[in-house]
Amino acid sequence: MRTKAYVVGVGMTRFEKPETRDWQYWDMAREAGTGALTDAGIPYSAVEQVPVGYCFQASTAGQRAAYELGLTGVPVYNVNNNCATGATALMLARQFVEGGASDCVLALGFEKMARGALGGGADGGDFATSPVARHYAVMAARHGFEMTPPTAQIFGNAAREHMERYGTTEAQLAAVGAKNHRHSANNPYAQFQDAYTVDEILAARTVHSPLTKLQCSPTSDGAAAAVVVSERFVERHGLGERAVEIVAQAMATDTEESFASGSCIDVVGQPMSRAAARQVYDSAGLGIEDVDVVELHDCFSVNELLTYEALGMCEPGESGKLVESGATTYGGRWVVNPSGGLISKGHPLGATGIAQVAELTWQLRGEARARQVADACVGLAHNVGLGGAAVVTLLRRA
Numbered sequence: 001m002r003t004k005a006y007v008v009g010v011g012m013t014r015f016e017k018p019e020t021r022d023w024q025y026w027d028m029a030r031e032a033g034t035g036a037l038t039d040a041g042i043p044y045s046a047v048e049q050v051p052v053g054y055c056f057q058a059s060t061a062g063q064r065a066a067y068e069l070g071l072t073g074v075p076v077y078n079v080n081n082n083c084a085t086g087a088t089a090l091m092l093a094r095q096f097v098e099g100g101a102s103d104c105v106l107a108l109g110f111e112k113m114a115r116g117a118l119g120g121g122a123d124g125g126d127f128a129t130s131p132v133a134r135h136y137a138v139m140a141a142r143h144g145f146e147m148t149p150p151t152a153q154i155f156g157n158a159a160r161e162h163m164e165r166y167g168t169t170e171a172q173l174a175a176v177g178a179k180n181h182r183h184s185a186n187n188p189y190a191q192f193q194d195a196y197t198v199d200e201i202l203a204a205r206t207v208h209s210p211l212t213k214l215q216c217s218p219t220s221d222g223a224a225a226a227v228v229v230s231e232r233f234v235e236r237h238g239l240g241e242r243a244v245e246i247v248a249q250a251m252a253t254d255t256e257e258s259f260a261s262g263s264c265i266d267v268v269g270q271p272m273s274r275a276a277a278r279q280v281y282d283s284a285g286l287g288i289e290d291v292d293v294v295e296l297h298d299c300f301s302v303n304e305l306l307t308y309e310a311l312g313m314c315e316p317g318e319s320g321k322l323v324e325s326g327a328t329t330y331g332g333r334w335v336v337n338p339s340g341g342l343i344s345k346g347h348p349l350g351a352t353g354i355a356q357v358a359e360l361t362w363q364l365r366g367e368a369r370a371r372q373v374a375d376a377c378v379g380l381a382h383n384v385g386l387g388g389a390a391v392v393t394l395l396r397r398a
């Protein structure tokens with residue numbers, strides 16, 4: 001029998017610069033999982049299934065992590081979807097509950113990363129066998145291939161195209177970085193907590209023009225967890241006050257539209273994000289105008305602008321002006337990335353999508369302290385991965 005699904009417990013580690021804390025991925029998972037179970041006020045023995053998201057560990061690392069919470073013999077699923085891995089684990093948890101298979105599911109996500117840039121999905125730099133070969137072929141056909149980090153390069157080229165097509169400025173891109181670094185100053189879980197001016201963001205080292213380092217998500221260690229339960233579980237355990245409803249959630253993958261235009265804006269995922277958002281709005285009967293707070297996938301500053309447009313917060317090409325107007329920070333129409341976003345909170349791939357929902361759960365419960373968005377009732381999370389997958393999740397205070 002289908003039921004509503006609710007988040008009743010969330011937990012996360014502080015996201016850390018790689019190689020600075022002496023921990024293993026299972027230590028991170030134990031900390032985040034214990035936090036979520038404690039927040040929900042339930043024992044691990046109540047958990048019936050465990051989807052676990054990570055990219056850079058061996059198979060069954062999910063069991064190694066979950067076993068830190070208990071050896072109860074329940075099903076564990078190891079999932080990955082590049083940078084959308086966390087929300088993919090959460091999507092499985094929600095479907096297990098909504099579809100009536102389970103009343104209580106723990107979604108876990110973690111990553112233990114190295115310093116420096118990622119390889120962009122090409123094992124050893126050989127894109128011929130990479131799952132994202134077609135995406136990078138679109139980039140190379142239009143922009144060639146430079147000796148800069150591949151992920152920063154494909155998003156940086158999307159930024160160049162947005163500037164060329166719409167007149168978006170480097171200062172508008174930098175304004176995303178300045179906003180998110182400023183937001184993270186109030187987040188004890190954030191990898192960085194320093195604020196920067198737009199000029200300081202522009203003056204940082206150029207990674208792939210127009211993206212400077214302070215507009216790029218860093219590599220990070222960290223974990224996040226969420227307890228997802230059914231309506232009857234909420235009632236049986238008296239969790240009504242703690243519960244945040246998952247009103248709607250959708251995942252979209254690439255279609256021919258991603259590749260047809262020859263544009264980096266499309267191969268980095270804007271059409272997938274637009275499609276997932278459309279499915280969520282149609283399913284919920286709500287729109288972006290009903291949303292108060294957003295945690296979106298600002299892996300690079302340009303992707304925050306592309307996602308404003310994909311979510312319908314503005315018309316295509318108007319996103320630079322939207323961030324510049326102050327509409328996406330405190331006192332504006334929405335607060336986008338109050339946590340600091342990926343750029344400043346950090347981006348451990350397997351944890352990111354669940355950490356977004358942790359932040360929104362705290363916001364919708366009124367527990368975000370110095371980051372609290374006033375009267376937040378509806379939140380939207382957006383998690384995207386190259387290759388690709390985009391997951392949009394709409395949450396509402398129960």
Ligand SMILES: CC(=O)SCCNC(=O)CCNC(=O)[C@H](O)C(C)(C)COP(=O)(O)OP(=O)(O)OC[C@H]1O[C@@H](n2cnc3c(N)ncnc32)[C@H](O)[C@@H]1OP(=O)(O)O
Nearest residue numbers: 083115116117118151214216217218219299343384385386
């Ligand atoms: C769909 C997607 O999500 S795609 C995105 C997937 N993620 C990525 O591709 C990772 C993107 N990040 C990177 O490639 C790298 O971190 C870069 C290029 C930004 C910087 O790389 P490098 O300069 O080679 O090294 P490193 O990562 O150690 O960063 C250098 C310094 O800058 C700091 N730094 C990096 N990013 C940031 C940031 N956003 N804010 C503040 N400081 C930062 C690091 O902490 C480090 O500081 P330290 O030298 O004091 O220890």
